[in-house]
Amino acid sequence: MDAENGIGKNNDLMWHLPNDMRFFKETTMHHVVIMGRKNYESIPEKYRPLPNRTNVILSRDSTLKIQGCLVFNTLQACLMHFHDEKEKLFIIGGGEIYKLALQEKCIDEMFISHVEATFAADVFFPEITLDDWKSSTVITQEIDDKHPYRFITKHYALIRH
Numbered sequence: 001m002d003a004e005n006g007i008g009k010n011n012d013l014m015w016h017l018p019n020d021m022r023f024f025k026e027t028t029m030h031h032v033v034i035m036g037r038k039n040y041e042s043i044p045e046k047y048r049p050l051p052n053r054t055n056v057i058l059s060r061d062s063t064l065k066i067q068g069c070l071v072f073n074t075l076q077a078c079l080m081h082f083h084d085e086k087e088k089l090f091i092i093g094g095g096e097i098y099k100l101a102l103q104e105k106c107i108d109e110m111f112i113s114h115v116e117a118t119f120a121a122d123v124f125f126p127e128i129t130l131d132d133w134k135s136s137t138v139i140t141q142e143i144d145d146k147h148p149y150r151f152i153t154k155h156y157a158l159i160r161h
């Protein structure tokens with residue numbers, strides 16, 4: 001997210017930060033990635049479905065079929081599908097799906113890359129109460145020739161009250 005919690009604009013990402021993308025790839029590899037239909041469509045065709053991951057799309061369109069992906073019409077149906085499997089499920093956006101998953105209280109860990117710039121986003125990460133989360137820094141990326149913006153990636157673990 002950017003300094004205003006922005007995560008996207010014109011159904012696209014707002015930055016190209018290779019080390020952030022690499023972290024995303026390594027973290028989600030061989031796991032399940034759950035995303036909104038708009039997020040899926042925003043991924044360039046040559047990169048989707050995301051390889052070596054079970055790609056899951058949420059859409060209200062009960063007729064939607066996407067080759068190489070599982071489609072669910074509700075988050076609950078999706079979570080039920082994976083209920084018995086000891087699989088790591090990653091909610092990978094966009095804004096509507098992050099909001100849905102946080103509202104449904106089915107998130108116990110988050111990785112957030114805080115990009116130290118502002119991009120006039122049109123999609124935002126939901127407001128969260130930081131007191132509910134214990135954070136630790138996993139990446140501090142300084143500006144260099146491949147990274148035009150500084151960012152800090154943090155891991156957040158839900159504090160159970």
Ligand SMILES: NC(=O)c1ccc[n+]([C@@H]2O[C@H](COP(=O)([O-])OP(=O)(O)OC[C@H]3O[C@@H](n4cnc5c(N)ncnc54)[C@H](OP(=O)(O)O)[C@@H]3O)[C@@H](O)[C@H]2O)c1
Nearest residue numbers: 007008011012013036037038039059060093094095096097
């Ligand atoms: N920086 C980041 O971390 C990050 C990550 C991912 C995406 N993004 C950006 O986020 C933007 C896309 O986000 P978005 O909020 O516009 O869309 P989105 O969350 O990717 O997808 C929204 C779609 O999900 C489906 N949906 C929403 N609520 C649902 C529910 N309760 N049950 C079933 N399906 C549901 C609907 O699909 P149907 O219309 O088909 O019914 C809806 O149109 C893009 O700009 C993208 O680049 C940023």
